[in-house]
Amino acid sequence: MSSPDALVIPTDLLPRDGRFGSGPSKVRAAQVEALAHDAATFLGTSHRQSTVRAKVAEVREGLAALFDLPEGYEVLLGNGGTTCFWDAATFQLIERKSQHLSFGEFSSKFAAAAAAAPHLEAPSVIASEAGTHPRAVTEDGVDLYALTHNETSTGVMMEIRRPAGADGLVAVDATSAAGGVMVDPTEFDCYYFAPQKAFAADGGLWLALCSPAAVARIEALAGSGRWTPAFFDLKVALDNSRLNQTYNTPALATIHLLASQVTWMNENGGLAFAAGRSSRSAEILYSWAEASAFARPFVADPAQRSSVVATVDFVDEVDAATVAKVLRRNGVLDTEPYRKLGRNQLRVAMFPAIDPEDVAALCASINWVVGNL
Ligand SMILES: *Cc1c(COP(=O)(O)O)cnc(C)c1O
Numbered sequence: 001m002s003s004p005d006a007l008v009i010p011t012d013l014l015p016r017d018g019r020f021g022s023g024p025s026k027v028r029a030a031q032v033e034a035l036a037h038d039a040a041t042f043l044g045t046s047h048r049q050s051t052v053r054a055k056v057a058e059v060r061e062g063l064a065a066l067f068d069l070p071e072g073y074e075v076l077l078g079n080g081g082t083t084c085f086w087d088a089a090t091f092q093l094i095e096r097k098s099q100h101l102s103f104g105e106f107s108s109k110f111a112a113a114a115a116a117a118p119h120l121e122a123p124s125v126i127a128s129e130a131g132t133h134p135r136a137v138t139e140d141g142v143d144l145y146a147l148t149h150n151e152t153s154t155g156v157m158m159e160i161r162r163p164a165g166a167d168g169l170v171a172v173d174a175t176s177a178a179g180g181v182m183v184d185p186t187e188f189d190c191y192y193f194a195p196q197k198a199f200a201a202d203g204g205l206w207l208a209l210c211s212p213a214a215v216a217r218i219e220a221l222a223g224s225g226r227w228t229p230a231f232f233d234l235k236v237a238l239d240n241s242r243l244n245q246t247y248n249t250p251a252l253a254t255i256h257l258l259a260s261q262v263t264w265m266n267e268n269g270g271l272a273f274a275a276g277r278s279s280r281s282a283e284i285l286y287s288w289a290e291a292s293a294f295a296r297p298f299v300a301d302p303a304q305r306s307s308v309v310a311t312v313d314f315v316d317e318v319d320a321a322t323v324a325k326v327l328r329r330n331g332v333l334d335t336e337p338y339r340k341l342g343r344n345q346l347r348v349a350m351f352p353a354i355d356p357e358d359v360a361a362l363c364a365s366i367n368w369v370v371g372n373l
Contacts, residue, residue, distance in 0.1 A: 004322050007372055009330040013365050015358035018327075021334030022152050022176065022309050022349040024196040024203060031200060031260040035253060043252055048245060052252060055259050056244040062262035063209065066271050069185050072212040077205060078237040078246055081194045082175045085206040086110045090117040092221045092234040093171060093190060093214065095143040097121040101158075103133045104151035105340055106173060111146070119226060130154050130341060131299050131311075136163040143168045147188075149177035152197070153338040155311035155347065156304050160187045169214055178207075179261070180278040180308040180351050182271060189214040198274070198308060200353040201257035205250060210238075265352065274352035275307070281350035281359040282307040288363040294318045294370055298345055311337065313345045318370055320344045326369045332362065 019026035035043075045051055060075040069075075078084070090113050100111035102125050114123040124142060128134040133156050136145050149172050150157045160183050162170050169189040177183070178191065180198035185191070192208040195201035210218070215238065222228070222235035230236055230247065240247050265274045286305060289295045289312045298311035314320040324336045324346060337345045346366070350359060 002372055004326050004373060005329070007326045007330075007369060009326075009332075009365050009368055013361060013368055014330065015332060015355075015361040015365070017355065017358055018330075018332040019334065020332065020348045020354065020362060022197065022338075022347060025198075025200060025349050025351050026353045027200050027202075027257060028261070028264070028353050030264070031257045034260045035256045038256065042256060045252075047249055047252065052255070053244040055255050056246075058259045059207075059255060059262060060241070060244065062259065062266055063207065065266055066179070066262060066274075067183070067185055067191070067209055068271075069209060070211075072215075073185060074210050074215055074238070074241070076208045076210055076234070076237050076241040078240070079205060079248055079250055080231070081203050081206055082173065082192065083109070084232070085192050085208065086113045088232040088234050088237070089144075089171060089190075090114050090120060091226065091228040091232045092218050093144060093169065094120055095217065095221065097123060097141050098144040098146050099124045099126065099136060099139055099142040099168075100146040101134045101136055101148060102127040103148070103154065103156060104130060105153035105338065106175070107146075107148040107151055110173060114146070131156060132301065133158045133304055136166075138163045138166045142166070145170050147172045149174040149181060149183065149191075150306050150308055152176040152309050153341060154298070155306045155309045156299055157181065157306040157308070158304065160184070160191075162187050169211075169217060171214075176309055179265060179271070179274055182275045185209065185211075189217075195254060195258040195261075197349075198278075198351045198353075199258050200261045200351065202251060202254040205246075205254050205258070261353070277352045277354075277356060278307045278350050280356040281354060282310060284356055284359050285310045285312070285348060285350065285363060292367075295366075298343065308350055310348045310350060311341075311343075311345055312348070313343060316344065318344075318373070320346050322373065323366060323369050326373075327365065330365070332365060335362075
């Protein structure tokens with residue numbers, strides 16, 4: 001038995017890159033180098049001029065290609081991240097009533113935002129235990145179904161399908177899934193996310209892939225007389241996005257890092273390439289946990305296990321927080337569980353930027369730490 005403070009993981013076991021956080025997540029060195037290369041003509045220049053607008057266009061066109069968006073789908077963006085998009089959606093995507101699948105911290109927050117909006121009817125909320133996901137059911141009077149592709153707080157992933165026979169819009173919080181998980185765009189009307197997860201950039205921006213029906217909803221609600229603060233006005237965002245701009249000043253570095261990652265994905269085989277990297281990491285990590293004497297996947301149903309954010313429970317005899325602390329002291333960062341879940345577990349991001357070999361090295365490092373505690 002050694003004091004956790006004294007444990008030095010052998011260098012040959014350690015991952016080459018120690019970033020396993022679920023957001024902000026690992027940014028590849030090549031993205032940072034590309035930003036440094038362009039810095040003198042890009043950073044600190046007007047976001048209304050062609051240099052920055054061309055980068056925004058690269059992001060919008062790159063995302064349309066990556067997701068193979070059907071004719072008529074549009075890529076919208078604005079400042080404020082996903083949390084801001086939820087508020088915008090309560091103004092200009094939900095007409096009267098939404099239905100929410102609530103199965104963790106993030107999915108419950110959009111439900112709460114809709115419930116608090118005085119101009120909407122009380123939403124219908126279908127909840128399930130942490131570590132599982134509920135299923136959407138077609139419901140009269142619901143004009144927007146709010147799904148979450150990957151619940152980052154619990155490591156539960158669900159397949160995106162329109163509820164059978166539903167005529168409402170399908171809006172998907174894909175913040176931690178987009179770019180790391182396959183999806184069929186004909187199954188959603190609005191697939192929204194932020195760039196600090198699978199897109200390996202920084203936070204502060206939201207992006208939304210919108211079907212013609214979602215665009216029509218935005219335009220109809222914008223003309224409906226419903227009071228909407230300009231910052232949450234999706235019609236304002238739509239008009240600006242079409243000009244490759246945002247309503248107010250965006251973080252230019254975020255846009256540049258995001259463009260690099262989208263281009264990297266597209267040049268290497270698109271979404272299948274990116275999702276394939278995450279799937280390979282997930283295979284490594286879950287196989288390790290299932291074979292381990294002290295760890296097991298938190299999500300019981302293999303079909304609901306996330307391929308981008310894994311949660312691994314530890315037996316009572318092994319304190320996951322101590323393991324995470326030792327890892328951190330050895331340069332392996334952000335394996336702590338989602339704070340409000342309160343379980344004896346580690347959470348490990350497996351976004352496309354993260355090398356599957358580093359996930360294997362992480363497993364070996366955890367084995368070493370537990371063996372030496
Ligand atoms: C991280 C995350 C959010 C919050 O994103 P912000 O950009 O910080 O607002 C929302 N939903 C999911 C599923 C997330 O993973």
